[in-house]
Amino acid sequence: RKEVEQDPGPFNVPEGATVAFNCTYSNSASQSFFWYRQDCRKEPKLLMSVYSSGNEDGRFTAQLNRASQYISLLIRDSKLSDSATYLCVVNMGGYSSASKIIFGSGTRLSIRP
Amino acid sequence: GAGVSQSPSNKVTEKGKDVELRCDPISGHTALYWYRQSLGQGLEFLIYFQGNSAPDKSGLPSDRFSAERTGGSVSTLTIQRTQQEDSAVYLCASSNRDSTNYGYTFGSGTRLTVV
Numbered sequence: 001r002k003e004v005e006q007d008p009g010p011f012n013v014p015e016g017a018t019v020a021f022n023c024t025y026s027n028s029a030s031q032s033f034f035w036y037r038q039d040c041r042k043e044p045k046l047l048m049s050v051y052s053s054g055n056e057d058g059r060f061t062a063q064l065n066r067a068s069q070y071i072s073l074l075i076r077d078s079k080l081s082d083s084a085t086y087l088c089v090v091n092m093g094g095y096s097s098a099s100k101i102i103f104g105s106g107t108r109l110s111i112r113p
Numbered sequence: 114g115a116g117v118s119q120s121p122s123n124k125v126t127e128k129g130k131d132v133e134l135r136c137d138p139i140s141g142h143t144a145l146y147w148y149r150q151s152l153g154q155g156l157e158f159l160i161y162f163q164g165n166s167a168p169d170k171s172g173l174p175s176d177r178f179s180a181e182r183t184g185g186s187v188s189t190l191t192i193q194r195t196q197q198e199d200s201a202v203y204l205c206a207s208s209n210r211d212s213t214n215y216g217y218t219f220g221s222g223t224r225l226t227v228v
Contacts, residue, residue, distance in 0.1 A: 043204055
């Protein structure tokens, strides 16, 4: 089992739809979680951190389910500009252990007019 | 600088040559990471520097790869005797210690093509 797994997609949804995808992680001791966004041929950019209590940023909602070891990202009222690859990032170690920071291989999202 | 700066942005090299990739992190960021990303793939961790601590080199794929960080700032990733499978985008990211829970900032990468 991979340490961090994502459905590669692509998710192809119409503009205005709500879309959600999950990311599962294998290490129950994982400490912090993020969603990054990566546009084609660009570097990843932090979209949002994922807090234990869940957090929302505009149309984006991130949630953490420690019992089932997954994080989720919900996008409401999707826009054409949301088309990108969404990377799940899990920090399994302490501050001094970057090798325990694992990137998922990403979920491709395509919003159609 | 305002962001993480990487150079060159593109590099085409012949198989067997050595290449050096440079990363200039955000000023004041103590942690610096190198990743690589092959076409259509996820990010692969290479090496991590944190302040004056010994770097975490556990992700370097072979002894042809090495990296150093001078003065706790600029880092250079060196690939000796390049092979075609080294072709990828090499991404550098930096963060300060308090940012571990807040993510890191990536540079725009160096696209390496070995022909």
